Amino acid sequence: MNLLFDFTVDKATASIYVTREFAADLDLVWAAFTKAEILDQWMGPKPWRVQTKEMDFREGGRWLYTMISPENVAARWSLAEFVEIQPKSSFTTKNSFSDENGNPINTGFTFSLTKNSFKAGAEKTTVQIVKKMASLAELEQFIAGGYYEKGIAMGMNNLDEYLLALVTNK
Amino acid sequence: MVARIFATERLLIKQTFMRRDIFQAIADPTRRAILVLIAVQAMTPNAIAEHFDTTRQSISKHLRILSECNLLAQKPEGREIFYEIKIDKMKEIDIWLDQFRKIMEERFQQLDQVLYNIKNKKK
Numbered sequence: 277m278n279l280l281f282d283f284t285v286d287k288a289t290a291s292i293y294v295t296r297e298f299a300a301d302l303d304l305v306w307a308a309f310t311k312a313e314i315l316d317q318w319m320g321p322k323p324w325r326v327q328t329k330e331m332d333f334r335e336g337g338r339w340l341y342t343m344i345s346p347e348n349v350a351a352r353w354s355l356a357e358f359v360e361i362q363p364k365s366s367f368t369t370k371n372s373f374s375d376e377n378g379n380p381i382n383t384g385f386t387f388s389l390t391k392n393s394f395k396a397g398a399e400k401t402t403v404q405i406v407k408k409m410a411s412l413a414e415l416e417q418f419i420a421g422g423y424y425e426k427g428i429a430m431g432m433n434n435l436d437e438y439l440l441a442l443v444t445n446k
Numbered sequence: 447m448v449a450r451i452f453a454t455e456r457l458l459i460k461q462t463f464m465r466r467d468i469f470q471a472i473a474d475p476t477r478r479a480i481l482v483l484i485a486v487q488a489m490t491p492n493a494i495a496e497h498f499d500t501t502r503q504s505i506s507k508h509l510r511i512l513s514e515c516n517l518l519a520q521k522p523e524g525r526e527i528f529y530e531i532k533i534d535k536m537k538e539i540d541i542w543l544d545q546f547r548k549i550m551e552e553r554f555q556q557l558d559q560v561l562y563n564i565k566n567k568k569k
Contacts, residue, residue, distance in 0.1 A: 308560065308564075
């Protein structure tokens with residue numbers, strides 16, 4: 277099944293727009309974005325994985341989670357506070373980096389607002405994510421701080437594949 | 447007095463120069479507008495300033511910041527200096543964003559698999 281993936285960045289407003297279709301009904305996709313036991317299975321960018329410490333999915337509640345490195349070290353704690361929830365339709369989170377108890381840490385990074393909207397289709401569910409950072413500088417910091425190592429690791433995977441292709445083509 | 451102002455300004459330039467990076471450069475709306483303007487064609491500072499409702503000095507300051515970030519190339523033509531964009535530097539910004547795009551893409555592929563597994567278990 278062909279699933280739409282659209283990613284655009286508006287540098288002027290320091291916002292990222294992502295639209296993605298999923299081959300499942302609304303109930304399941306909503307659960308995958310809001311239930312810790314499912315989030316933990318897919319949120320971590322490999323080789324990292326996400327582990328939830330607290331999940332309280334209600335307005336005013338929060339999700340506290342960490343990224344676990346391949347060496348099993350909790351590398352970074354993140355906090356998503358639920359600002360607004362429209363059941364099975366959308367929810368907005370205020371995202372920041374924190375310590376293991378959810379206390380803010382001084383990274384120079386303030387927070388971003390993320391709105392996830394869900395739309396049921398015939399066979400697919402469409403999710404639209406709008407992530408707004410405080411400034412373009414923070415957008416850069418967010419990407420560099422949280423994911424730079426990951427970018428390197430991915431480059432390595434690509435290299436592995438490339439090498440494998442070279443070997444098998446001989 | 448004059449000497450003191452001079453010294454202060456030099457200090458300021460030094461400080462800002464040290465902590466300046468490409469993302470700070472384009473965090474300002476006027477500087478982004480300048481980049482958009484000269485992306486099409488090289489322009490003189492005067493020609494650039496004509497497009498903005500601000501002083502010539504202010505535009506000079508923005509051009510200096512962009513130059514310090516290595517985003518601008520200067521091309522002398524006759525008695526005038528034309529500014530143009532260094533495309534390679536602009537691409538650095540897109541590299542960061544592209545990494546984030548790839549992370550999202552991969553993350554969603556993992557979710558596809560998770561959704562598939564859950565659906566199969568139900569059957």
